[in-house]
Amino acid sequence: MVKMGKDYYDILGIKKGASEDDIKKAYRKQALRFHPDKNKSPNAEDKFKEIAEAYDVLSDPDKKDIYDRFGEEGLKGGGAPAGGGGGGCAGPGNFSYSFQGDPHVIFSDFFGGRNPFDQFFGARNGGPDEDMDTEDPFARFGMGGGGMGGGMGGFPRSFSSGMGGMGPHSSIVKKPQDPPVVHDLWVAMEDVLSGCTKKMKISRKMLNPDGRTVRTEGKILEVQIKKGWKEGTKITFPKEGDQTPTNIPADVVFVVKDKAHRVFKREGSDIVYTAKISLRDALCGCTVNAPTLDGRTVTVSTTDIVQPGMKRRVSGEGLPYPKRPDRRGDLLVEYEVKFPERLSQSVRDTIAQVLPRS
Template sequence: MPAILLFWSRAERNKYSAPGSVTVMGKDYYKILGIQSGANEDEIKKAYRKMALKYHPDKNKDPNAEEKFKEIAEAYDVLSDPKKRAVYDQYGEEGLKTGGGSSGGSGNTFHYTFHGDPHATFASFFGGSNPFDIFFASSRSRMFNGFDQEDMDMDDDDDPFSAFGRFGFNGINGVHRRHQESLHTRRKVQDPPVIHELKVSLEEIYHGSTKRMKITRRRLNADGRTMRTEDKILNIVIKRGWKEGTKITFPKEGDATPDNIPADIVFILKDKPHSHFKRDGTNVIYTANISLKEALCGCTVNIPTIDGRVIPLPCNDIIKPGTVKRLRGEGLPFPKAPSQRGDLIVEFKIRFPDRIAPQTRQILKQHLPCS
């Protein structure tokens, strides 16, 4: 004779129970979560959040915590699902797990089996992560600007996330967001910067310029695992007056793999040698070649400028070795104030004759001072 399973609703079981007796027909999920049978969705979530954090094995070292944690997960799994909850409310745990509610000719048999992994339920509740990796791991007992783990402990009646609010976590979403950032930082380390020297002329520094550099790099495909090789053009904007050594950074434009954060691409400015000028900050230095006669007797020297002009420079005094003349405002722009410019500094190189005639030597002896 086949076995007949008879399922009574929770209300019917209570109705036919003897006064003062307790009828146990499987687990009382409401009691496990510490809520009333009429609790709404928000109350169920809040209760699960509180109880799961309280009994999570990473925090609660009681030997029975693991089993309690599993019961809490199972209770939440049932009560948070309207269909499961409806069957449970009518037929209890046994009916839920052995096909209660299948009568009535509908042909729809409902069988429930808890997946058995309370940590999966916990992780799913927190958006796919385990916040205890942050909050309660022994290697991270001091976090949040020096607060101990004990600073975040809570009483049974407290909302578990009220403590996190003191640290500006904004509830569940904030906790999950911080945790995801922590996981990202822990699992992926950014590659060191890829540094390139970028040679520029003084004219490019004077006027400002844009250079286009093509780089070849590996990038992740949409699946996050496979990679492709691609070229990319980087537009490097060089502003007026930028100094040698200035760094231009393109964040995370390097190679990408499943296990790394792409490196920054960094260009460092390097002055090209110039045919006429040397650079000294915002000043430029020009060396004028003059003869000994011009140095002694005076002359006018034509001085080229960085922007292509020529400035006549009268030299009426004797030009001695080491003499320097300064043309104000004819140098390079100041980086932070491009309308202002440094100076053009003129140094002199005096050409001495290889030989002089005896008569000229005598004249020089007569007229040049000895000291």
């Protein structure tokens, strides 16, 4: 059975299998109910953010598909649970999701950049109507339970079409999202061995409170590099791109790149060390003290003649497996034979007598 972690469906008050329209209606109701401008309970802000995260996942087909199959752990890069989630489904691969969005921006985007409290109920001292029913703020207009279609409970259709994208088919709701902003994230092999946190500073445009003008500000995004992550792993920060009055901000995506190492090469979860040996050692056998990623050395001996391309494997001295970070790949010792630059005639004669011609 898939361990779900957070139950995004329960957070929105819907059942698994809910339609896209049901998800929108549920978000609309819950977000208005727990918006901190209206709901003064101590946990309203946390609940409001949790609702935004649930909507961000369930409204995106790709994220929703991974969550439905692998739960929160699989969605956030923990890998598929044992058994692959049932039914032979493939795991989430290199996908990793981390909710770093601003729930207030998501709320503003959903309502077309306008404040629904001010629009419907009027403001007093800069806040929403204190007598509004937080359970269903649209009930007094005959719009309870998300009945937002055609005329919106007695309002003329021309009025409802301009109400900040409130209708599920409104063109304002379907503002285009900017394409993802992709950055390379160079990671050292030692960081892949132990895991780490990278702090990445981005610069982006932010809407001012007037909803029309923008300012430029910096933000630090914390990227959790997990043990064993492979090159090409993507970490997505939803809607952290530029804000404008007419767009949905782009997702900011970091793509893991392997930083070149001075000693090792990487082959998946294995690492390769090249040992330089003499021709004599290649023919007569040798012992190599091979380094490890964590600063130790391991002894690798061979009595065989070293053939071209020959490697020796040291189990468990490589990098962690991405989906099984408690286990590690291997250290591969490959040999590079150093040939002498010159030989005396007597040595040549001796070799000619000792070595077979074929």
